[in-house]
Amino acid sequence: MTGGGREPGPLDFEPDARDDGPIAPGPAPPARRPSARRPDGGGPGSGTPRYVWVVGVAAVVLVAALVVSTLSQGTRRGARGVPDGQVVPPFAVPLALSDLDGDANLATHAGDGAAGARPACSVRGPRVLNGCALGERGPFVLAFFATRGSRCVRQLDTMEQVRRRVPGVAFAAIAIRGDRPTLRAIVRRHGWGFPVGYDRDGGLSNAYHVQVCPQLTFAARGGRVVATTFGVLGAADLTTRARALAGR
Secondary structure (H helix, E strand, O other): OOOOOOOOOOOOOOOOOOOOOOOOOOOOOOOOOOOOOOOOOOOOOOOOOHHHHHHHHHHHHHHHHHHHHHHHHOOOOOOOOOOOOOEOOOOEEEEOOOOOOOOOEOOOOOOOHHHOOOOHHHOOOOOEEEHHHHHHHOOEEEEEEOOOOHHHHHHHHHHHHHHHHOOOOEEEEEEEOOOHHHHHHHHHHHOOOOOEEEEOOOHHHHHOOOOOOOEEEEEOOOOEEEEEEEOOOOHHHHHHHHHHHHOO
């Protein structure tokens, strides 16, 4: 491999910028038709009757509250993660601080189309975070986060604290999309001692059914999922879960 250039083989990385959108973007809203204003003394800046304007504002507030609740705590339907008892999908992604660029390799076998030409488990090296290697070494906690979420970033600070308390468990994180220079600056500033991978196009987060930030996957040796949590975990809770994982 050579840094900065196009990489042949399983990763098929290109040094181009990608989407900086949300974790799970929805379809674009339909174009709105212009409506005629009614001169009947409605809400601020419009001709809408006051009661309609009040109802509209209330609806916007309700939707915003639901979005915040979903992102911080998750829902059974939208934030499901990898099912307990199932082995995590294999992956290989560039480490955030490396000079390797491109999308995740998610191939389960050779010639797996867009997922990768070689199995992801075989793609290793000092610039790669490999999910199979995590499972081979022992139990691990894998966090998915977005750099634009301050609580998500603080969760990784908590992981750094717990990592030192529970040496029998490996910790790693995956940054979902976003601006890579910003990601690198955050990793350096916070001084995390665990590897941080970069999921440039969101393909890995889709494979893990991530829709909440942060989302943590707890896996036993071999990569079999024990639990998935949605939203922020405090240091005490995370320590308890990590120690239980180490004792399995």
